[in-house]
Amino acid sequence: MLTCESLTVAYDTTPILRNVDLTVEDGEIVGIMGKNGAGKTTLMKALIGLLDLREGTITYEGTDVTGVASNERARLGIGYIPQGRDVFPDLTVEQNLLIGESINADDDDPSYDLVYEYFPILKERASQTAGTLSGGQQQMLAIGRALVGNPDLLLLDEPSEGIQPSIVDRISEDMRTINRELGTTILFVEQNLGVIRGMANRCYAMKRGEIVDELTGSMLDNENQIANYLAV
Amino acid sequence: MEENAHSLGEVEKKTVNTVETDQKSRNNVRQLDPSSRNRREFLAASAAAAGTVLAGCSGSTSGILGGSSDDEAVTLGILEDRSGNFALNGTPKYNASMLAVEEFNEEGGILDKEIETFTPDPQSDNSRYQELTRQAIQRENVDALWAGYSSATRETIRPIVDRNEQLYFYTTQYEGGVCDQYTFCMGATARQQLGSVFPYMVEEFGSNVYTIAADYNFGQLSADWVRVLADETDANIMDEEFIPLSVTDFGSTINNIQETDPDFVMALLVGQNHTSFWNQRTSAGLDIPMGTSTVMAQGYQHQRLDPPAMADVYGGFNYMQEIPTDRNQSFRERYYEKFPDADYINEEAVNNYFSIKMYAEAAEAVGSTDQADIIEELESGVNVSAPEGDISLQGSIHHMTHNMRVFRCDEEHNITVEAQEMIPEQFLSETVGADLTEKDETTQYVPANFYEEANTTQ
Amino acid sequence: MSGTRDPAVRQSPAVRATGSDTDTLLQTDGVTKRFGGFTAIDGIDFGVNTAELRCLIGPNGAGKSTLLKLITGQHSVTDGEVYYRGEGITDLLPHERVDRGIGMKFQVPSVFDDLTAAGNLRLPLQRVVTNGDLAARVQEALDRVGLSDRADTHASELSHGEQQHLEIGMAVALDPDLLLLDEPVAGLSMEERNDIADLVTALNGDGIAFVVIEHDIDFVARIADEVTVLHQGAVFREGPIEQIRTDEKVRRIYLGGD
């Protein structure tokens, strides 16, 4: 579904990503783990098209999308859930969701009911401005916003960041359900051990802008090996 | 009255050269300081003073590499706005000047020399006027200068004109009082314009007056004159209101007038923003007659605005292109033949036209373009045949006795002449008692210094 | 007020405010900051002792950078007080706090791109060096942060690590007693991190107190005496690094692991 070859991204002269290769198959949940500053968010932004590549190609569903603008990538069916509180704070919850409708141009039937089913709190708060939601609720809104347009691929940037552990667990669970029930492919970056183990079918490890390892199947059960790539 | 105007038109051909008969008024020939005759000398002196320090040379204004001017032609400097805020008023002035020059050149020019013109566009910008006036005088060596629409412009360049002892014609109708040995004011003054329309209004509509005036010199001084005239005609100024030039909304003014309920309004408004008043007063249903010395004859509002915006407006002017005389008819035809797309011939345009003619006749009379001689000749008091009629220059005060008319604009914006009278400029000659043939001055007198009434802002 | 703070660690702000505790350099008392409807800092009491090296950790959005900006005065507090050496500085402007000895290094290296490395260092130095040779002092400062051979390079052309060094050098040039560093090693290589760690430790040894925001726990462990964990705008834990590192709750909210 998504293939990246030798992605290199640099701010001015300092490279942030170096020769990143990765693939995501249809229906998978793939994690990318790494510490702060490993280049995870940069990778996500490069994938959605917010950062220009210095080198490399990105192929989405067989099409080369390397030079395609991010809004066009979204319209091809990629839903992006940015890091932290990147909801539109002055718009209401409902208006935030409305922005997500632009995702996946092939599908013009927005799934508000589905979103409200997963996150009933959003329905409750529909007319409240997003800036007044708690961190966890904002994260749910960001996910809901990407889901409304029925994306084929979700890019999820650190879903656990700044959020209560209990809510983090719930979000992991929801993502798995979405993947199972809707068949949505998910690529996420994370540094929370629990989230990685709870969600990923497969996982890449990143360090200083490079993919240094790939963990599959039973390797993911080895907590120590994962922790090795993370902060502690 | 229209009969009268008509008959004035018929004497046109007889009026051309009456210079000899006026020689008697030259009994006070000024003793000109020989050095002041050379208007360039001060420049040369200053250049030399400093120049000698460095090089010990350079006694001429043009410098080593500077060119000298061609004395074969008569050069007229005509600085009129063709862009910027005053383009509406400046363009007809420019056109009429060009018409006059063309007519003279077809007849062989002045003193058998072709008339050349220096006609930059000062773009309604007073700084530009300063530069261009200097350039006209010092580099182009113009023999006479016509420049500027607004009083502000005139005051901007008058110091330059005076320092260079340059013959200058200012042709706009204005507030009056300029008493300047180098400046000839060709337009009617506020006292002349108001002196024609105000008594008429009092006579026709009653003696209770409300004045609205532009809050700048012209408006302030015109309002002073209204007060003076009210005193003379026993009229009563109920209230007066000064409106900044930037104001476009007249709601409160209209309400104030209604609250005061005068017999008529003197509207001394100026500029494009104030033109909005007429539409607004009509749509607000204010139907009190209005007298003016400013609108229609300059900015042809009666042609630009849709009727009945200018209904029942009475103006005191020396000229509107609607004057029904043969002479004016023929002038109009010549003008529109040369400028078929022109909008309107305003008061100022005609003043430019006749003053160029007057200059030419004076030059022919003295036989040279020497400016001091021409000023002397003009100060002797000359007559000129103008599109408005035969009029004369009051030599001692550099102003014109004008053929003033009261024009009325009706519901359909047709213009009729309601009254007509020759009115001399009296403020300088009678009230101030100025005489430029006796005493050299470069001042502007204001009514406040001579009239009690003018001094009391209400 | 957050109830998670260990009350034994610090005295009450009131005592501090009188200056009776000479060891306390900086103390916030119930500081709160709201943006729009959002509460970024929620009634924090946070203190630093003289010559202490304290690290501030916590998830993104926990309010770490905001807290530093409240201390420097770049943000005004919505509520609460800030004391420095027992003096209330809540209403002072940033430059007045700098004059009292508080220095700051920003999150993103924010050197002045249009100036050279020497020009950048000249900026703080020209304030304090009123007589004597400014050029010599600039050279000295360049030496200290290891940028002597890059003196005439425009700051925008320096490497990321060099910019971090330069910025710390600028802050140090003013002889601060307290230096606030916001993510000094983000985006740096291991080698560069070690350099910065050495620099910070050395400066701390000279008596400068530090508050360092950092995600790299190895780096934190290498330099810090004490660690404060912020979470959702409040102090979540405070204590020595070893204790924090093994704290179950801290691991859950931030460091990861079950």
Add this chain to the structure above:
Amino acid sequence: MNPFNLFFQFADSFAFIVLSAVGLAVIFGMMGVINLGHGEFIMIGAYGTTLVANAGAPLVAAMIVGVIVTAVFGFLVERTIVSGAAINWVAERTLGRSVIEPLYDRLLDSMVATWAIGLILTQGVRIVFGNSIPQLNTPLGSIQYGGFSYSVYRLVLSLVAVCVLVGLYAVFTHTKFGVRARATIQDPETARSLGVNTDEMYTTTFVIGSALAGLTGALYAPSLTVVPSMGTSFLVEAFVAVVVGGPSVLFGTTLSGGLLGAINALFTNLYGTFFGQIAMLLTAILVIRLLSNGLTGLVETVRDRKVGE
């Protein structure tokens, strides 16, 4: 002082301030572009309306044409100058590189560029249409009250001003375009990553701002003198209102229209038009000095304090 006069003058002043400012406010608030040529955009609307009405079209139709002409003009300006897209498109095909940096969020450069546009427009219109064109009459006549009469049309204008504010509120809160445009302004990167064509949002916003300027010109065409230099008479009020209003565009414009309109009407009534203007400008200076985020900033600060309590 007559209370009815005061009310009507307030309505007049409010309408003038709001209508002068609203196009500028949308473009400034939404795009970070200061359009110093705003007055000339208004002038285009007025010229369009007057010329079409003079050709015999009914006034309302002429006004619609005036708005459309200005909107189209705004579109061209946005494509060629503000975003530089059209010029860059040509340059990329001829020079092989783009030559223009978009003016979004380059406040000062955008001021200089749009000032130049205004300069060209004023003189360009003068060259093409001359110094004056035949003016329109104010429709709808007057109503009488006591010894006073008021232009009905000017009253209608104040209603239109309110409708424009309400309409804009509706567009920016209740339509997909409006929500997307606001999202673009708040966080263009995220909006783009969610499939919003932010370029299109900018263009459309600029066109709406231009159309509003055109509307102002169209509405005032029958009431003011339509000349090439008429734009400057709107500029001061527009700037003052936008700055006094603060960052929240619609709310701010409404508030500043109300405050400045009231000050203007009151002082005009008490001391005359000159003091009305001066009082208004001094109020503006004081508001800017005392409230760095304008009137909406004040409202927000009060709200934050309340949350804290």
Add this chain to the structure above:
Amino acid sequence: MGPASAFDRARAPFEGPNTAGNTRGFWIGFLAVFAVLLIYPLLFGAYAASNAAQFLFSAILGLSLCFVWGYAGILSFGQVVFYGIAGYTFGLLSLNFGSALVTTLALPAAVAIATLGAFVLGYFMFYGEVRDVYVTILTLVVTLVLYTFMGQTAGSEWTIGSVALGGFNGMPAIPNLTLGVDESALRLSGATFYWFTLLSLAVIYLGLRALVNGRFGYTMVAVREDEDRTQMLGYDVRRVKLLVFVIGGALAGFAGVLYATWGNYINPDVFGITFASIPVVWVTVGGRRSLLGAIVATVAIEWFRQQLAVTGSQYAIVVVGALLLAVVLVLPEGVVPWMRARLRNRSEHPQSTDSTGVVE
């Protein structure tokens, strides 16, 4: 060797990273141009000198804006406020008292009043945390308030001493600039005025060069780049900006006195929107971070505008607008920095072009 090193020592204070032209070649060129300008009146006469003088004092106004905008990031539409205030003050003082001594002293007095005006406005803004574009708009509004105010001073109640402010008609007959006491006083006009203006411009240019390359220049650039950062180095940014603004106001005031005495006249147009905008045009075209650019652009644009006006072409204003638009869009850094960069590129890669005209 001796004279050459003395030359190098002499130019040292005027050189630094904040200005163009730090080479010996530049200074030789500078002296050459200055020498040509000195003898200009001898070559072309007093009229040409007088006409050129206005370009030179306009350049001082341009420099004042370049200084506050280019070096401290404060875009002020209000430079003409101080220009006008000083012009009016000079007129009021010299006309009221009339003696050569007072006229001589009126120059510093007028500059002082303008400086005071800049201080009051600057204090009001910078100590009130008015920032960025709001400073720009506030200065514009203040300018327009003064325009409205001075425009309505036509009435006789607006007479100060024996001199009327005169409303839109302005204040005529302002005397020439005078240096000295009584008979021995030197009245500056024509070529002498030109030389005075030229020397002033040169002194101000060099003074500003020394200033921006000295301690204060570093501080200004820091404030322009990042106010927060500068604050954290212990600078009181408000004070720095106020000082910059006051210096800019003083320079603008000095230029305003020259303007008033050049035309012997001043009126409220100096506070009008056109006049207020023109310095922004000069500095934008010349390059806001280049003092030399401000001078060159001011002289070139004003000369060009005058030529266009002389032709009487109705397209003059359109041409000026188009020129400005082209510069803002294509060369946002300004013409002079662009040319400097081109020259530098050439000298670094001489093989890439015909390698003529390389300075250094």
